[in-house]
Structures are given as C-alpha cells and as structure tokens.
Amino acid sequence: MHSTAPQLSPAEESASAPETLTGAQIVVRLLERQGITTLSGIPGGAILPFYDALSASTKIRHVLARHEQGAGFLAQGMARATGQPAVCLASSGPGATNLLTAIADAKLDSIPLVAITGQVPRSMIGTDAFQEVDTYGLTIPITKHNFLVNSAEELLEVIPRAFTLAASGRPGPVLVDIPKDVQAQAIEVSQWPAPGGRQDLPAPDMAAIEKAAAMINAAERPILYLGGGVVHSGAAAAAVALAEKASLPTTMTLMALGAMPVDHPLSIHMLGMHGPRYTNLLLEECDLLIAVGARFDDRATGKVSAFCPKAQIIHIDIDPSELDKIKNAHVGITGDVAEVLEKLSPLVEPHLRKRWLTHMGDLRSRFPLQRPNLEDPRSHYGLIQAVADCLDDSATIATDVGQHQMWVAQAYPLRRPRQWLTSGGLGTMGFGVPAALGAALAEPERTVVCFTGDGSILMNIQEMAAIRETGANLKIVLMNNDALGLVYQQQELFYGKRYFASKFSGQPDFLKIAEGFGLDTLNLDTVDDPRAALREAFARPGPCLIHAFIDMNEKVYPMVPPGAANTDMIGG
Amino acid sequence: MNAVSKNENAALAHPQRTVLELEVNNHAGVMSHVVGLFSRRAYNVEGILCLPVGDGRYSRIWLLVLEDRRLEQMIKQVEKLEDVRSVRRHGADHAVFERLEEFFR
DSSP states (O other), rough: OOSSSSOOOOOHSOOOEEEEEEEHHHHHHHHHHHHHHHHHEOOOGGHHHHHHHHHOOOOOEEESSSHHHHHHHHHHHHHHHHHOOOOEESSSSSHHHHHHHHHHHHHHTTTHHHHHHHOOGGGTTTTTTTOOOOHHOOOOOOOOSEOOOOOOOHHHHHHHHHHHHHHHSSEEEEEHHHEHHHHHHHHEOOOOOOOOOOOOHHHHHHHHHHHHHHHHHOSSSEEEEOOOHHHHOOOOHHHHHHHHHHHHEEEEEHHHHHSSSSSTTTEEESSSSSSSSHHHHHHHEEEHEEEESSOOOHHBBSSGGSSSSSSSEEESSGHHHGTTTTOOSSSESSOOOOHHHHGGGGSSOOOOOOHHHHHHHHHHHHSSSOOTTTTTTSHHHHHHHHHHOOTTTTTEEEEOOSSHHHHHHOOOOOOOOTEEEEOOOOTTTTTHHHHHHHHHHHOOOOOOOEEEEEEOOOHHHGGHHHHHTTTOOOEEEEOOOOOOHHHHHHHHSSSSSSSOOOOOOOOOOOHHHHHTTTTTEEEEETTHHHEEEEEEHHHHHHOOOEEOOOOTTOOOOOOTTTTSSSOOOOOO | OOOOOOOHHHHHOOOOOOEEEEEOSSTTTTTHHHHHHTTTTTTEEEEEEEEEEEETEEEEEEEEEEOOOOOHHHHHHHHOOEEEEEEEEEEEOOOHHHHHHGGGG
16 A cells, blocks of 8 residues: 655655744645645634634635535545545634534545644633634544644644544544644744655455455355445455456445446446345345445445345455444455455456356346436436436536435446545535535546535535635536425335425525526526537536426335335335 | 344343453543443443553553443444554453442442
C-alpha cells in the first residue's frame, strides 16, 4: 500500500527558519502541506481567527456552503470522488451540531473526512457560553476519533494525525475541535511535521489466505460479494480479475456498485432489499460466499439466519471487528482487501464452472430485473436510461435517498469504481446535492449528475446558492412524485394503505426555485422531445435543474419486506 | 445474530462476570470513549476503576462486565479506539474488584 500524503521535498520536511504563527495560521499551513486545495464551511464567531488566516492562503479555495450540513456533504463528495480525505469547517454550537449528520453519514460509509470546528475559548468551556456545545462529547460515537485541542503546539501533532486516522485502515471521519483562544495563540514554529497519510497495515495471515483459496477451488457454487471496502481500497480491478479467473458470479452492495461493471457477464448486480430477484435466488443456492470489504448490512442480507443458508463463508475485511459480527466466517481474513486479493488470486485455480454459470444465466433470464417502460423517457426507469444515454463512463452519478436512489441503483449502467456516490449506511436525505457539488469541484473535468427526489432536495436545497457561485458542471435530475415515495410505498404495502404524512400538498415550483437561485432549468414534462432536450441540457456546461414528474404509485420492486428473508420478495 | 451455542445459552441464563483490563492514554474524554461503546449497545458496565500508571501519560481502566454473546464484539470495538493501547480479558476470579468490595459494604 502507498502513502497518500503528498510528497514533500526534504527541504520542506526539515527545519526551516523559525516563524511566529498563530494556531489558526498553523492549521492553514498544515492543511496546505496536506495538499488540501478545496474545503467547505461556514464562518462564525468561534472560528473567525481560522477564517482570517485562511483568507491569506493562496493555495486553498474556500467554498461557502449555506448550511453546515451542506459543507459536510460537500467535503464528503470530494472524498468519495477522489478517495482522499476532505475537509469541512464549522463554528461552535449550532455550526457544529449542523455538521453532525454529515459526520455520522461518513462514519457509516467509511468516508475519510476531517471536520474542523471552532470552540469557545478555553476559559469559557463549561460555562454555557454563547454558542457553546460539547462538540467533543457529541461526536464521540459518530467519529473514528476526535480531538479537543488544548494548545497551538498540539495542532502540529493533531492535524497530521487527524489525516492519518481518517485515511488509514478503515477510513472514517475525524473531528478536531479548536477553542478560539488556541486559534489566536502565537507560538514559534521552527519545524513542520510530515503530512498525515495512509499507514501500512500488518501483512495478512497467509495460512488463512491459502485456506480461502482451497475453499474457492473446491466450491461448486461460489459467489463473490463485494462491498464498499473494495472501492475504498482501490481493489476493484483485482476483484474483477479474481471473478474472471475463477468464474465467480459477483454481487455488489449498494456501496460497491461500479466495482465490477454492472453489465459484466459475471455481474449479478445488487443483492438484498431491492436487488433483482435472480440475484437473491442465486445467493440462496450458493455453497461458498466470498465477502470482500462488505459488512453483511441488514439491507443486503435480509433476515440473517436465512441468508446464504447453504454457504460456507470467507470474509475479508480491513476492520477486524467486522469479522464474525453478523455472520460467523469459516475463514476470516483481516487486511486491506487489495493486498489480500493480490495474494489470494495466484492461489486460485482457473475454473470454467460451466454448470453454475449456466444456472446463473438461466435464473437471470427467468427472474430478471423488471424495468418496465425503459424506452419511455417520461417513465422513471426510462428517464434514468435516457440520462445514461447522454453520458459516458467518465460521468459521476450521485443520488439522494429514496425511491429515485433505488431506481438509479437498479438501472444506471455503473461501470467504474467511484462513479457512484450515494448515502448507504445512514441513508441521509439531503446528501445528494451538496455531495454532487463536492464531486464536481474535486473533478471538474467530469460531468456530475445528481438524481434526487422532491423530499430529498428540500433538505439541502440552499446549496443551489453554492452551486450557482461555483458554476459547477452539475446536472440535478429531480424526480418529483409529490410524495415521500418510499414511505408512501411502505404504508401501502405494510400499513394497510393508511397513508399518513407521506403525500405533499402545497409543493413549491422547483423550476422557479432553481431559476431564483440563478440555475439553468429544463422542464422535461413540457418539451416535445425529452431525449433531445436532455442531450442539449447535458451539452451546456454549468449547473442545471432538470425536472420530471413521476407517478407516486410507482414502486421500487422487487422489495424484501423489512425483517423478511431475501427470497420472500414482493413484486419484480 | 448468529446461532447461540449451548455455552452461550448457559452464560445468558447465569451471566458470568468478566474483568477487562485496558491500558489507555490519560486525557479527558478517554473514559467517555470507552463507556460510550457499552452504553450505546445497552450493555451495562457493572464496575469501573481507573488510575494513572507510571509517569501519568497512561492510565489503567478496570471494567467489570457480565458476559454475554456480545462480549467478543465489545472487546474488538474497544481495541479499535485510538486512545486504547491494549485490552486484556481476565476471569471473574480476578482480585481487583473482589478486594474493592469491602468499600461497598
């Protein structure tokens, strides 16, 4: 594994002429040395010394979010698109509490995020001072680690450490809370620490890898089960190569979509609650499940005792606490999945597995994913396909959370790791717009699309202002069904059609809202040729809101009822 | 959850006490990190002892917990904490809490 820290010349690492700098200036310098070029936040009283120092930086661009949660997701979008730790900023009190959702989201999806918050001066901590909140205490359960910094001197250790922790092992969010007086404290700095970066892990257990290889070689009906860890560790190509060598049907979690192109002959697409029927049926029959960087999430497994009931399990994960957490593994291997796959693949024998692959093909043709009206761009699946037809694999696809997210997961031809940005573990409505903006800023050469819904977009719609300000090449596709679609669907299917609090009335005119923010707009419902209109919209650089009404009675099918076995699917 | 073994069933019916010994960094907040892992899982900590060791840079935390099937996962989670340097598991017969009991009579 390689260090992800930017390479510094020896001169930069060694002692330099002593400078007297404030804590705030030290943080700015340390962020520059980390290679941070874009970050997002909102200033406020307790972080003003830092903002003052940041204003003097010629290397770092600050993107002003309009809500701290937006800043958090914007940074997440940068981190998800690039794999590198990204930074968000907030002031104390409400600034910090507004960040919490984005931090918790990063924790559940293992996204490297460094959140820096201002805190009231040390002398006022614990006095219920204005905009004081226990940011350290609040973030203990939702960060990988957190710091309350006590002196400017400590910053020299804490900031690089925060990046090392965020990027090493299983990635995750780290919070650094800096009291205002520490930001203002001036000290002499004569030596700069090396930037933080991903640290190497102990070598994986070779005996376990050999045992895993023997199990794969002996299996008759193996399935490869890829999770988000495959994307995080850059192991997608290695996973596809293993699948091809050993003829392994390969399923992906929501987080792993694109690790193997979803239209690869060995891809059996997404498993679980909204996976295709054939996928869950094939998993039911497998005799060996090879879980790679996946955590047996309940949305993937359904009722755990009924998940892959005939299978032995090989579980490879960077986080030892994931092994045996939900399902006991017959062979558990702790390690970076890229490194483990590199050592495992040579031990795996080429295998054609004709019978099993024939059966896979048979199930796939008998129980395929149903995508009705795929040819009609005015239908939900058709719209997703029509958008895909305007783009190539270089495009980045973000979503919000809800029906649209599942339809895009099912229907978009994702073919590249890090092409797909979605809130998996926490399932945060409001994720999409700011995360897509972050991705667009981190990789301006790509077109970024954010599929969203009318429920989700209202949860961070204020970031249209940041989109306008940056002019990012971001197309928002709003699938508006005037409802909280997945809630409406569950009330219909599982709550006796007692619809409550799930249908919107008094909906705003989203096109006018977008116009009000200064965005280009496209109303797909009123154009004669939606495909041509989409092509034109995607050909125009810069941000655009594309609006389409969707029938609220459309469902996400198939659906495994919550708590049921994956084979007990409804619909599809 | 996985199938529960016979031994684990017995443990659930008559919970055994386990003593955990943690070496941790000594700063404000470390205790919150440790007990937070237990409280968020509604896993009660029966007893806690903590004192600095050596030059005071580190502390030792003794935890008294009841064994159940989540204990292995708990220990793995504690081991992941950045401020925890090591975790050792002792049997219920460890003297540390037994000697302390006279202060609770």
